[in-house]
Amino acid sequence: MLSRVRDVVRRHGLRGVAHLAVDRVGPRQRVAAVYVWYAIDLERADRPQNPLPEGFVVREATIADVASMQQMTSAHTVTITEEVMRERVLNGVKPWLAISDDGRVAGLSWVFTRSLPLRGRYELVLPDDVAGFEDTVTSREMRGRGIAPGLLTQLGDILPRDGVRAIVTRIDVDNAASHRAVQKLGFEECARMRVVTRDWRTIVQMVVPPGDRSYAWMTGQVERTRSPNPLGRALRRATTRRDAASGSEPPRER
Ligand SMILES: CC(C)(COP(=O)(O)OP(=O)(O)OC[C@H]1O[C@@H](n2cnc3c(N)ncnc32)[C@H](O)[C@@H]1OP(=O)(O)O)[C@@H](O)C(=O)NCCC(=O)NCCS
Structure with missing residues (x-):
């Protein structure tokens, strides 16, 4: 054993051995996911319109819709349960549905205001x-018929009544159908987000490309605020809002 150690030291030198040791036991980093963030300015005059198919309507979901919403499963979205629905609605998150001409739930999208959950304790x-649009999903048998774009187009008309002027949404870099669906609506890439696991920790990194700085605020607004202490969380949010009000560019300037 001792002779093996002596051999390794001779080959790599003391400093080399130290590096090898750090490599073995030091932090391990892995990119767990990459997301593209898209944004649209709802006041843009040339915002593309993608109407829903004839006879389809949009309405807000109620707790009575949970069973239908539960059927809308996908690898990219959370499965809706009564608990998820209640928690989200209590936090001001609104579920919106596209209903088909024969009364079935065809599409679902959640509208977040104030903050969007990212990963672990991180939120935007x-x-x-x-x-923010999140967990947008079309029922399997209705995909490819423009349901999601139709629902999101209509939400783009409804949300400004509550003072919303821009919408952001994030899409897994590999989710081609989703990229296509939002690009048809005029959404433009505004940031990239990496979720990195370093040993047992999860780190969220937001990068806004150089050039258009309209969405530069996104990097400053990623926070680890999901603390178990709700008071601390509320205080941090209030402080961030004050900073944002005094410092960052409003997104409508796109
Ligand atoms: C993404 C999703 C919501 C799109 O809904 P939809 O109602 O089917 O939307 P569309 O009818 O516009 O179809 C999507 C577009 O993507 C295209 N598309 C579908 N699969 C595709 C693929 N594998 N690669 C590239 N484009 C694809 C369709 O052809 C269509 O584009 P087109 O109109 O130019 O032909 C739907 O596919 C879905 O529910 N996916 C699972 C959940 C999900 O990924 N949600 C997004 C979370 S961010």
Whole structure:
């Protein structure tokens, strides 16, 4: 054993051995997911319109819709249970549905205001006039018929009544159908997000490309605020909002 150690030291030197040791036991980093963030300015005059198929309507979901919403499963979205629905609605998150001409739930999208959950304890704090679409899903048998674009188009008309001027949404870099669906609506890439696991920790990194700085606020608004202490969380959010109000560019300037 001792002779093996002596051999390794001779080959790599003391410093080399130290490096090898750090490599063996030091932090391990892995990119767990990459997301593309998209944004749209709802006040844009040339915002593309993608109407729902004839006879389809949009309405807010109620607790009575949970069973239908539960059927809308996908690898990219959370499965809706009564508990998820109640928790989200209590936090001001609104579920919206596209209903088919024969009364079935065809599409679902959640509208987040104030903040969007990211990963682990991270969330994106949203300015007052920005909402986020999350967990958008079309029922399997209705995909490819423009349901999601139709639902999101209509929400783009409904949300400004509550002062929303821009919408952001994130899509897994490999989710081709989703990229296509939002690009048809005029959403443009505004940031990239990496979820990195380093040993047992999860780290969220947001990068806004150089050039258009309209969404530069996104990097400053990623927070580890999901603390078990709700008071601390509320205080941090209030402080961030004050900073955002005094410092960052409003997103409508796109
Ligand atoms: C993403 C999703 C919501 C799109 O809904 P939809 O109602 O089917 O939307 P569309 O009818 O516009 O179809 C999507 C577009 O993607 C295209 N598309 C479908 N599969 C595709 C693929 N594998 N690669 C590239 N494009 C694809 C369709 O052809 C269509 O584009 P087109 O109109 O130019 O032909 C739906 O596919 C879905 O529910 N996926 C699972 C859940 C999910 O991934 N949600 C997004 C979370 S961010």
